[in-house]
Amino acid sequence: MIHLILSACLAGSSGDCVPILLPEAESAVMAECESQAERVSRNWLKRHPDLLEEQVSCQSATSLPALPLRELAPGVHVYLGESVQMEESANGRIANLGVVIGEKSVAVIDSGVSRRQGQELFAAIRQLTDLPISHVILTHMHPDHVLGTSVFKEAGAEIVGHAALPAALEYRAQTYLDNLAELYPPQEVIGTEVILPDRQVADRDIIDLGGRELLLKAEGTAHTDNDLTVFDSKTETFFSGDLIFRDLTPVVDGSLNGWLEWLEAAPAPMPRRIVPGHGEVAESWKIAVTPQTEFLTMLRDSTRAAIADGLPMSDAVPVIAKSMQIIENKWNSFEETAARDATAAYKELEWE
Incomplete structure (x- = not known):
């Protein structure tokens, strides 16, 4: 082409x-x-x-410059981002992105942090297939996952997201773009826009790519209040978005309790492989979620203990973060994220 x-x-x-x-x-x-x-x-x-x-x-x-894609299974490809926070990255390309190729069309799962990354994902797809890119599925609102969407919108793709995603993106749009401009040089972010979904998923939905179906599920409040998961039924590949972190310290931006509840309920059918929002692909549910469950459980228990001791939030946050340092070496970007998570956890659990 x-x-x-x-x-x-x-x-x-x-x-x-x-x-x-x-x-x-x-x-x-x-x-x-x-x-x-x-x-x-x-x-x-x-x-x-x-x-x-x-x-x-x-x-x-x-x-054309193209993102490196790894084939996980026939027709299923991923780009694996750098497992650090955006502030520690030279270009913000920290999120995992997915491509699923059917007999009639292609779906993209998350589009990256900028138009430039989205273009390189587009070029990588075009080196694999000339089929139309029919859908871009956004797993949640965070900028490292959604800001490469414009090039696919212009290509005619339908943009799909959780029913709560439009409001979440509209509220944060200018902040996301301003932060991007502060973090990275103009060459990385020129042309980047916030694109809202055309199609919203309130419960479940199905996308037919021809010869394979993607099963979409709108999850309850957990990592955010707009998490959407994707299951490729043909290869039993599960795209969790940021409901699963590996290597990079998990970020609580929704509900700590809700997230732990989600982790306790394994998906059905059980996937053969799990593509997390960050970190390496996992070959089993247990491998994918055990470290994160340990992290979030420790965060919950340490926060409850600080609240029980009567500590105000300003005193509790450093205490909570310090108590979690015993698992610091298991996670990238731990120190800053743990303090942020402690703040979010305190606000949620204070009035249990």
Whole structure:
């Protein structure tokens, strides 16, 4: 396939330019891409007045930067992010992303932290298949999972998320974009937008890719209040989003008790492999969830003990975090996250 690449620069800036892949002009032959280049690039820039065109070109998919994808099973591929917090990453590419290829179309599970990462995921898919990318499934609201969506939206994909995701994203959209701009250089984040779901899942849903079905389930409040899981029934592969952390310290942004309840109830049918939101793919449920269950249980028990001792939150948080240091060497980015989790746990458990 041939792809239109717009070199776009920040207005009023010198040298802050990035390649923008415009999937609307995706073509089988070079001449067809070139015939659409001016119209497509002009229309895109109208929607992005902060950017100026430097040049446009048509390039083959094999020449484009592409994320490295690992094939887990026939038609199931993953990108494994760096298991650190965004503040410790050079580009924010810390989340695991999934690609499932059916007989008729392709689904993406989480799109990455920026348009640039989303484009590289798009290019990686195009090196595997020319099938249409019909769906992007967002497992929850956090920016490392959702901010690469725009390129897939422009390619015609339906964006799918938990019923609570639109409100959560709308509320945090500008904060996410501002934080991204503070953390990373302009070349990493130019063109990044917040895209809301077209299709919302309140309970369960099914996506048919042709020859394989993805089973979607809206979970109760746990890691967040908008967690969505995905099960590929053909290969029995379970995408948990950030309901499962491996290596990277878990972040409580929903309900500690709800999260522990979710972990206690193994999914049915039992998956053959589990793709967590962060860390390595696991071959069994026990391997996937035991360390995280230990972490969250210790967090709950330490918080309850501090509350029982009558400590105010300002005094309790360092006490809770210190009590958990015995498992610090099992987790990346532990110190800052443990203190944040202690704060969230105290607020939730104080009025039990």
